[in-house]
Amino acid sequence: MKLLNTEIKNNVLKSMLKILGRERQHIIEANKKDLDAFQKEDQALYERLIVNDKKVDEMIEAVKAVMLQDDPVGQELTNRTLKNGLNIVNTTAPFGTILIIYESRPDVTIEASVLAFKANNKILLKGGKEALNSNLILEKCWHEALEENGLSKDWIKLLHLKREETQAFLKNPTEPIDLIVPRGGEQLIKFVKTHATCAVLVSGRGNNFLYVSEHADWSKAVNVIINAKTDKISGCNALDKVLINKNLPEYEMKLKMLQEKLEKHKVEIIVDDKVSDVLSKKETVSDNDIWYEEFLALKLLIGQVNCLDDAIELINKYSGKHSAVIITEHNDEAMNFMHNVDSAAVYHNASTRFTDGGQMGVGAELAISTDKLHHRGPLGLNQLVTNKYYVYGDGQVRV
Template identity: 90%
Template sequence: MKLLNTELKNKVLKSMLQILNTKRTHIIEANKKDLDAFKKEDQALYERLVVDNKKVNEMIEAVNAVMLQDDPVGKELSNLTLKNKLNIVNTTAPFGTILIIYESRPDVTIEAAVLAFKANSKILLKGGKEALHSNLILEKCWHEALEENGLSKDWIKLLHLKREETQAFLKNPTETIDLIVPRGGERLINFVKTHATCAVLVSGRGNNFLYISEKADWSKAVNIIVNAKTDKISGCNALDKVLINKNLPEYEIKLKMLQEKLEKHSVDIVVDAKVSNILNTKETISDNDIWHEEFLALKLLIGEVNSLDEAIEVINTYSGKHSAVIITEQTNEAMTFMHNVDSAAVYHNASTRFTDGGQMGVGAELAISTDKLHHRGPLGLNQLVTNKYYVYGDGQVRV
């Protein structure tokens, strides 16, 4: 796609702000069609689907925040003149065409598109069928904003493909795709990795762990667990597993206190064999595969460990490499945990719910990357570019 100047990109986003506000009622009405058709057995997916006045306000805020950010394209990363007088300048550059595949979440149709467009990339949006009406009207809003400013609708395009058609498209795209971002559960991620023929940046899977050290402040631990588990069960930054050091003072009493607190919040507790000796009325896990599972529900697994090293080993073996927490009052222990746990975000005495672009100062995000290339963590505007070398010479040849 053509390289656009910052002024034109911001004009499109300014138009989009007005259109979203003007069409607010129509957007909510379209979303109601999706909600009415949705079978509510999956509460997390249903939560992600809802678009109300608050959600429209958040969409508007996301577009406005990106509009106010500096253009990420064309920033000089390095400038070096060699002995042979070649001037080599490394700058940020657009990806080209990005495909994002996501389930539910109509707000992704806004956040992903605004980021890609400001980063001068074309974006193909493959939303789930459960959000069809919501995504159609949001795409229409984008097209209106683009056309108002003399630009092609091709910058932001919704793909209307069934599963088999998506598989065929990934194997043999009808246009060049430079990056695919699957934003969803393990099944979606594996589907994309299996069939894609270009770079894939994995996002969306949580399965986050929290470790309570024997040096923990118990009050902090309980408050953080409750927040991380119950604040938003549909978030990929929600908590799924708690590991407790068996040397924690008053261990048995505190385990029962945690059980009581979680049950007041309607959390379904499952336990490993060691914890079942104390919380013997709770379901004991029978299959180790549950340690890999992201619950997306009011469900929490509690397990016992003997040491910090064991906790780190368990987390690195089973977690989704998204977010992990240590609760301890000893700084050195916290740093050992944070240096050695392999996650995009590691926390000391804080909730996993902060793994979010807006909460981390990044702003609107395309996704939370759990990959190590090319970026890990929130994919904000400044992370949605690649780089390009400009080499200036005056007849130099290599000898």
């Protein structure tokens, strides 16, 4: 796609702000059709699908925030002149075309598009069928904003493909694709990795762990656990597993206290064999595969560990490498945990719910990357560019 200047891109976003405000009720009405057709057995997916006044406000705010950010394209990273006189400038550049595959959330149709477009990328949107009506009206809004400013609708395009058609498209795209971001569960990620022929940046899977050290402030631990588990069960930054050090003072009493607090929030508790000695009436782990599972529900697995190293080993084996927490008053222990746990975000005495572009100061995000290349964590505006070398010479040849 053509390299656009910042003014043109921001004018499209100004148009989009006006259009979203004008079409607010039509967007909510289209979303109601999706909600009415949805089978509500998956509560997390249903929550992600909802678009109300608050959600439209958030869409508008996301567009406004990206519009006010500096253009990430054409930023000089390094500039050096060699002995032979060559001037080599490393500069940020667009990826080209990004394909994002996501389930349910219509707000992704806004956030992914505004970020990709401001970074001068074309974006192909493959939303779930459960959000079809919502996504169609949001695509229409984007197309109006683009055409109002003399640009092609091809910058932002919704793909209408069934599963088999998506598989075929990934294997043999009808146009060049530079990056695919699957934003969803383990099955979606495996599907994309199996069939894609270009770079894939993995995002979406949580299965986040929290370790309570024997040096923990118990009040902090309980507050963080409750928030991370119950604040938003559909978030990939929600908590799924808690590991408690067996040497925690008043261990049994505190376990029972945690059970009581969780049950007040209607959280289903599963325990390992050791914790079941204390919480004997709770369901016990029968299959170790549950340690790999992202619950997306009011459900929490509690296990016992002997020491910090055991906690680190378990987390690195089973977690989704998204977010992990240690609750401790010992800073050295916290740093040991944070250095050695292999997650995109590691926390000391704070909730996993902060793994979010807005909460981390990045702004709107395309996704949370759990990959290590080219970026890990929130994929904000500045992460949707690659780099390009500009080499200026005066007839130099290599000898």
